[in-house]
Amino acid sequence: MTARRTSDTTKTAILRAARERFAAQGYERTTIRAVAADAGIDPSMVMRYFGSKEQLFDAALTVDLRLPDLGAVPAEELPAALMRHFVERWEGDPADDALLVLLRSAVTNERAAARMREVFAAQVAPALAAAVGSERAGAVAGLVAAQLLGLALSRYLLKLPGVVALTPAEVVAGLAPALGATLSG
Amino acid sequence: MTARRTSDTTKTAILRAARERFAAQGYERTTIRAVAADAGIDPSMVMRYFGSKEQLFDAALTVDLRLPDLGAVPAEELPAALMRHFVERWEGDPADDALLVLLRSAVTNERAAARMREVFAAQVAPALAAAVGSERAGAVAGLVAAQLLGLALSRYLLKLPGVVALTPAEVVAGLAPALGATLSG
DNA sequence: GTCTATAATTCGATAGAC
DNA sequence: GTCTATCGAATTATAGAC
Numbered sequence: 001m002t003a004r005r006t007s008d009t010t011k012t013a014i015l016r017a018a019r020e021r022f023a024a025q026g027y028e029r030t031t032i033r034a035v036a037a038d039a040g041i042d043p044s045m046v047m048r049y050f051g052s053k054e055q056l057f058d059a060a061l062t063v064d065l066r067l068p069d070l071g072a073v074p075a076e077e078l079p080a081a082l083m084r085h086f087v088e089r090w091e092g093d094p095a096d097d098a099l100l101v102l103l104r105s106a107v108t109n110e111r112a113a114a115r116m117r118e119v120f121a122a123q124v125a126p127a128l129a130a131a132v133g134s135e136r137a138g139a140v141a142g143l144v145a146a147q148l149l150g151l152a153l154s155r156y157l158l159k160l161p162g163v164v165a166l167t168p169a170e171v172v173a174g175l176a177p178a179l180g181a182t183l184s185g
Numbered sequence: 186m187t188a189r190r191t192s193d194t195t196k197t198a199i200l201r202a203a204r205e206r207f208a209a210q211g212y213e214r215t216t217i218r219a220v221a222a223d224a225g226i227d228p229s230m231v232m233r234y235f236g237s238k239e240q241l242f243d244a245a246l247t248v249d250l251r252l253p254d255l256g257a258v259p260a261e262e263l264p265a266a267l268m269r270h271f272v273e274r275w276e277g278d279p280a281d282d283a284l285l286v287l288l289r290s291a292v293t294n295e296r297a298a299a300r301m302r303e304v305f306a307a308q309v310a311p312a313l314a315a316a317v318g319s320e321r322a323g324a325v326a327g328l329v330a331a332q333l334l335g336l337a338l339s340r341y342l343l344k345l346p347g348v349v350a351l352t353p354a355e356v357v358a359g360l361a362p363a364l365g366a367t368l369s370g
Numbered sequence: 371g372t373c374t375a376t377a378a379t380t381c382g383a384t385a386g387a388c
Numbered sequence: 389g390t391c392t393a394t395c396g397a398a399t400t401a402t403a404g405a406c
Binding site for chain 4: 226
C-alpha cells in the first residue's frame with residue numbers, strides 16, 4: 001500500500017475526464033491539456049498512458065447498448081419498449097452515455113463515425129433481426145436507427161425547445177407509434 | 186470593365202469555398218487558410234471581407250427550407266409530402282444544402298446550434314401549426330423535427346449502411362407512416 | 371510515476387507595402 | 389483590391405530530469 005497514486009487510479013481519472021470533455025465538446029475541441037487539468041495531472045501523463053489523442057478517444061468509448069432480447073417482447077409492445085429503453089438510458093447524465101458522447105464526435109470525425117456504424121451493425125441490427133422478418137431486417141434497422149438518433153440529436157445534443165419541453169413519458173408516447181409504423185410497415 | 190477580379194466575384198468565391206469546407210468538416214476543423222486556398226486567394230482576403238471566422242460562418246449559411254403551405258395539403262397526404270420535400274432537397278449534393286451544412290457544425294458549435302433552433306422555430310413550427318391543432322403544435326413540431334433530423338443525420342452525415350442502402354423512394358415510403366403516426370397521434 | 375521544458379506545427383488575426 | 393510578412397496564442401507530441 002503506497003500513499004502514492006497508483007497507475008490505475010490515474011488512468012481511470014484520465015478516462016473519466018476524457019469522457020466528460022468528449023461529451024461536452026466533441027473530439028476536435030477537446031484538448032489533452034484540458035483532460036489532464038480535469039484529471040489533476042500533467043498533460044504528458046495522458047500521452048504516456050494512451051499514446052495519442054486518437055487512442056485516448058478509442059479507449060474512452062466503449063458502447064454497450066445492453067439491448068434486451070427483443071425476440072421475447074410481444075410485437076405490440078416492442079415499439080414502446082424500445083423507445084423506453086433508450087429514453088431511460090439517456091435521461092440521466094448524457095455525459096455518462098457512451099452513445100451520446102460518440103454521436104457528438106461522429107458528425108465531424110470519421111473515426112468516430114466508423115465506430116457509430118459498428119455499434120449499429122453489431123448491436124442494433126442483430127437485436128432487431130430477432131423481432132422482424134429477416135428480409136426486411138436491414139431496412140428496418142436503418143430506419144429505426146434514424147428515429148432513435150433523431151431523438152438523441154434533437155433532445156440531448158441540439159436541445160430543440162419543442163423536444164426538450166416534453167417529459168420522458170411524452171417522448172415515449174409520442175414516438176412509440178412512429179417506431180411501430182416503421183416496424184410493422 | 187476591368188480585367189481585374191471584382192470584389193464581388195472574390196466574395197462569392199470565398200462563400201462558395203466556405204460552404205464546401207463547413208459542409209465537409211464542420212466549423213472547428215475548417216480553417217480560413219483552407220477556404221482561401223480553395224477560393225484561390227490569400228487568407229487575409231477572407232478576413233478583409235468577413236472580419237472573422239465566425240462572421241464568415243454566419244454569412245455562408247442562410248437556411249431557407251422553402252416549405253410549402255402545409256395547410257393546403259390534405260391531411261392524409263401530409264406525411265408523405267413532408268418527407269418527400271426533404272428527401273428531394275437532400276438527395277442532390279448535400280454540400281449544397283444549408284440545413285445539412287449547419288447540422289454538421291451544430292453538434293459541436295453552440296452558435297450553429299442556436300441557428301438550428303431558430304430555423305425550426307421560424308420555419309418548421311409555423312408551417313406545422315397550419316396543419317395540426319394549435320394546442321399540440323409545439324410537441325408535434327418537435328417530434329417531427331426529431332424524425333427529419335434523424336434521417337438527415339443517419340443517411341447524409343453518418344452514412345449508416347442500413348439507411349444509405351435505401352432508395353429515395355424507399356426512404357419516403359418507410360418513414361412517411363412514422364411521420365403520420367406522430368402527426369395524427 | 372510524475373513533472374519541466376521545449377520542439378514542431380498550426381491557427382486566427384493584424385500591419386503595411388504595392 | 390491583393391498579397392507578404394509576421395505576431396501571438398494554442399495545439400500535439402517528445403526528451404529527459406527527479
